[in-house]
Amino acid sequence: MTGIVLGVAVVFLLLNLLAGLWRIGAGPTAADRMLAVLLFGSTTVAVLLIMAEWQGDGALRTVALLFVMLATIVTLAFVGTPSDRERP
């Protein structure tokens, strides 16, 4: 029973990811697209944490931890990118 609930949760979160794709396609600014990436990152962390419980594989929690850390690096690399509106 728990397995089914967790599986449904993973499917729901994956569908959420696909909905986020719309924002990336629509934009309109680079910041919108970057925020969608961060949303993707958070949702992926959630999926990994549920999978860790669902598949009984604790190591997936470490993968989730890594995603949280790397999201900050990608964000920092993005900060200061000339935006679509105000290009120097």
Place this chain on the structure above:
Amino acid sequence: MTIGVLVDVLLALSLVGLSLQVVTGRALFRDLVLFILFGLLIALSWARLGAPDVALAEAAIGAGLTGALMLMAYRRLAAGGAADVSPARRRPLLALPVAALAGILVAIIGLSAQGVERVPDAAGTLVLQELSATGLGNPITGVLLVFRGLDTMLEMAVLLVALLGAWAVLGAAHPGRLHQVDRETPLVSALLTTVAPVTLLIATHLLLVGTDAPGGAFQAGAVLTGCGVLLVLTGTVRPRAAAGLLTKLLAIAGLAAFALIGVSALALGRAPMTLPGMWAVYLIETAMMLSIALTMTLLFARSRALGPEQR
């Protein structure tokens, strides 16, 4: 397990859809963002396939570092006013047959793999049988350090050659041309003081658990590279024109530690590349982690060495 199948199908379909978008897209930044998402989904797929080791590496390198690297490249393009250049025009007449042939190839390989029987004493099975003799709990680390130690050592050599090659083509390029994040930007320095120590902690954790659980020198090195990239991006450490002794020593540390311990086994009358004990495993792993992190950070920063900001 029908819900599991549903998850797999969703993942597979979104992977194909995303890769199609990345390849055929026309807006540079959008494609770049989609590529980062592609890395995320690949990591999820590895997690789903029960390969957390690969998921760790994919998360660190595929989604994180490559993403940062591409964003930096985009930033350079945008600063030069070249980011609007649309990607090369597609050629549907060429693309469609190639796609069809590639699809047929994948289908043939997949179908023929269905009929392959399991070899009774394949390498993987032998590794799992002999693993207890190595004292390691993680079969991946066992293969990397004990069963295929020479391959791993040569991988470190490849990394060193890559660094030397980059240094050679770097020429007299002026260091510090990297487009950095302004530390005056709100939250940047706060983020740095929070995240940088945590990356060190995670890297050490991955290195230590690597002997018994998913993790190890390569994943820890990638995480440590993340820390280095953070410091480079914020200008906390700046590129230097010449590599000092410490940089050179750290760059060869992994290869040197592995080679010295491997060859010293000969002097003790054992087979070459035999590790004398768990201390050797930790020593080699630490040295490899430092070399990997230093090499990748230097490659990211396009520099020969890094040092604190000079006032």
